[in-house]
Amino acid sequence: MPDKNILVQSIKNKIKKFVKDRDWEQYHSPKNLSMSIAIEAAELMEIFQWITEEQSFKLNKKQRLELEDEVADIAVYLLNLCNVLDIDLSAAISRKMIKNKKKYPVNLAKGKMHKYTFYEGKK
Numbered sequence: 036m037p038d039k040n041i042l043v044q045s046i047k048n049k050i051k052k053f054v055k056d057r058d059w060e061q062y063h064s065p066k067n068l069s070m071s072i073a074i075e076a077a078e079l080m081e082i083f084q085w086i087t088e089e090q091s092f093k094l095n096k097k098q099r100l101e102l103e104d105e106v107a108d109i110a111v112y113l114l115n116l117c118n119v120l121d122i123d124l125s126a127a128i129s130r131k132m133i134k135n136k137k138k139y140p141v142n143l144a145k146g147k148m149h150k151y152t153f154y155e156g157k158k
């Protein structure tokens with residue numbers, strides 16, 4: 036686990052320097068960064084717009100590069116938001132996965148795609 040934290044922190048530091056070097060902290064409010072995450076997610080979805088689920092697994096090289104760029108854009112804005120709000124992303128993900136395990140017990144949710152509320156009261 037420590038290795039993953041070091042990797043995330045290293046990327047967060049690179050993003051922090053990139054933003055500081057350009058004097059962009061003034062624009063990077065939590066509001067603007069959260070909107071930017073959603074905008075980049077929409078750009079990711081645009082790649083898959085109008086193609087079938089089967090085609091979505093078989094992108095050509097150009098589409099694949101575009102996909103990776105959009106995934107990176109989302110991650111950069113997310114880590115930028117973590118910098119601004121001092122969020123330990125690794126700890127937040129660990130906490131959320133514990134919650135997800137409780138919301139989606141394997142014995143009830145395996146192979147199913149219901150929202151967690153479907154399983155409430157059945158545990």
Ligand SMILES: [Mg+2]
Nearest residue numbers: 075078105108
């Ligand atoms: Mg983009």
